[in-house]
Amino acid sequence: MTLIRYPTAPGRFPLIVFGHGFAVTPAPYASLLRAWAGAGYVVAAPVFPLGNANAPGGPNEQDLVNQPRDMSFVISRLLALSGAGTRSLADRIDPRKIAVSGQSDGGDTALAVAYDPRYRDNRIGAAVILSGAEIPFVSKIRFSSPSPPLLATQGTADTINPPGFTDTFFAAAPPPKYRVALLGAPHLPPYTDMEPQLGIVERASIAFLDYYLKGQSRALARMAAAATVPGTAELTSDPPIR
Numbered sequence: 001m002t003l004i005r006y007p008t009a010p011g012r013f014p015l016i017v018f019g020h021g022f023a024v025t026p027a028p029y030a031s032l033l034r035a036w037a038g039a040g041y042v043v044a045a046p047v048f049p050l051g052n053a054n055a056p057g058g059p060n061e062q063d064l065v066n067q068p069r070d071m072s073f074v075i076s077r078l079l080a081l082s083g084a085g086t087r088s089l090a091d092r093i094d095p096r097k098i099a100v101s102g103q104s105d106g107g108d109t110a111l112a113v114a115y116d117p118r119y120r121d122n123r124i125g126a127a128v129i130l131s132g133a134e135i136p137f138v139s140k141i142r143f144s145s146p147s148p149p150l151l152a153t154q155g156t157a158d159t160i161n162p163p164g165f166t167d168t169f170f171a172a173a174p175p176p177k178y179r180v181a182l183l184g185a186p187h188l189p190p191y192t193d194m195e196p197q198l199g200i201v202e203r204a205s206i207a208f209l210d211y212y213l214k215g216q217s218r219a220l221a222r223m224a225a226a227a228t229v230p231g232t233a234e235l236t237s238d239p240p241i242r
Contacts, residue, residue, distance in 0.1 A: 005037035014097035014213040019106025023059040035202040067109040068119035099126040107132020126212040133165035145174035155185030175238040
């Protein structure tokens, strides 16, 4: 099953495919997904077959290695539905403008499908990784250059995916890349209901995607403003935002 949100206005829009974390569903992330759709994106959030909270027999994290291909399948299916003129998705997706995102294990999934040669989907033009990491059951990613632009966010008080996990893949990724440190924030709440962190993530990620998928020239300045909040959020960028 895949939950889909899309703008009410007519036209074609960029696509974001979002991966939920382990032992949850897309439901806790509803505010974030609505914000993306409201900003002019088609948002698709698959329920991973064995990693979701309601999986038969209980969630199985070993299936994480299969989730990148699940995400690619969702991209293919949605592009086919859009191209075929299927009901509400008829010609609604711009196939040249696709991003992936995810939180926790969903972030691991999005990171792999955007950058890992074993899973890489060349249709992806940007990635937003929310407190994610490299998939723990396989060897490290060998990033190529160029790669899709990267936005990574990370709570500094996260004890499930500690900051070092994000530090590792962020250091290895080629530019352009951006890291938002959410000071004192834990693992899941900044992406579900913790304010002002959720609002920061919404605004920063929308500005990032507006720049790299929609070509809005001033969007990086918006991202820097959204992600630089004294005592709450700090932004690292390569190259620097001028």
